[in-house]
Amino acid sequence: MDQYDYSDVQRVSVGSGLENELCAIMYTDEYKELISIFVGLLQQNEVSERAFAVTTAVIENAAALYTAWNYRFEIGTALFQDQDRWEKELDWLDEFTLNNPKNYQIWSYRQAVISQQQKPQFVRDLPILDLMIEDDTKNYHVWSYRKWSVQFFKDWSHELDFVNKYIDRDVYNNSAWTHRAFYLQNIDPTEHESIFDAEISYCFEKISMAPQNVSPWNYLRFIYGSFKNNEFDARLVEFASSFIGTVLEVGTDSNSVAPHVRSSFALELLADIYAKRDSNKAKIAYQALADTWDPIRKHYWNLRIKQL
Known part of the structure; x- marks a missing residue:
């Protein structure tokens, strides 16, 4: 923000303005100034580099403020005329993501940014997904985003090895079992019969390790229910x-x-x-x-x- 002049922006005060408010939020002066500029620009629907810089500062101070993410995307779609800017935006987002692993707005924004790219590549996403899952193997934001990614890129080639890794690490990881079922539902239907026995044997192996683990039992029910018409065999x-x-x-x-x-x-x-x-x-x-x-x-x- 230091690169730009905001003296002409009409500030919008932060807070209710009520006298004797029972529980007023104690914003810092710096935060009130930042948000007053942000809301002022937003109300004027200003699309500019300085407004984009303000969204960066707001998001870094209040990462869950969905309005800032939305405004940022609107500015980006208007200003970014080349793919390099979107690539730089993903670079910034990668770094921000590593420091805010539980923020769901990150992943919605990432979907929107990738959808703007002319030739998006799944391999660009894989490193950040691996890092985030390594940090928290049950982060449902990342697992949900991964589901979106494989459908968007139409690339299922990494998924079986991916879930094998995390089930081997923690057989109780229900997120990994759910993703495995998601994978099985979306691969070429002609491959199903050839992998049924292998998948059932895989379940038997993992159940034998931890019999009172509901995840592989549910996965077994999924296989028989989705592909065998609930015809449970001997x-x-x-x-x-x-x-x-x-x-x-x-x-x-x-x-x-x-x-x-x-x-x-x-x-x-x-x-x-x-x-x-x-x-x-x-x-x-x-x-x-x-x-x-x-x-x-x-x-x-x-x-x-x-x-x-």
Whole structure:
């Protein structure tokens, strides 16, 4: 801002201006001056380099001020006549992003800027995405933006290796499991049959590491529900049964089954499968969930029993 003169800008005061205000915000004088200039320019809808400089200062002081991001983009679309300016804008945004990882406006703005480029490239985005996920592997802003990116660039070639990396690092990372499902939904449909067995085996491996982890169980349900018409095969039933011991034989006798049930999610899946095949086994499974293995949802399991 030091490069420009703002003496002619009509300031707009910050604050309510009410006397005896119960809880007035204690802005610094510097912040009030900055925002008064910003609002003054905004109200006049000034599109200029000095207004662009003001948005930089405002965003660096109040990163969540969506109006500043929007105004900045409007100025950029009017002033930037070459791709170099948009590339420099991404350079600035990269640096700003690293210091503000939880700011969702960054990612909306990034989408808008990339959409303005004549020949955007996914490889330009990959380093910042990797850095942000490395810093916080469950930052949902970054995962959401990555979904947008692969659809925008129509490039799915990096995604399976990407999610493998983060599932291997933390098998409980539900964001990575969700992205894996997103990937599977969007690849060439002719490839599905060839990877079903591999994906199911992958799930079995990860479940065996942490049986009481809901994410791979949900991913299994996704595969069977989306691509197999919920036709649960003997392979899945046998696998899930290996985590529940003899609970389906002994019913709700907790003294007998407590040492053997390793996954309530396996029991829940089997209950849903048997609800269409064997109502007696399904009732035993739902009752065991209600009484012992998932009592917080007792009323729900009792409802499922009534629906059999």
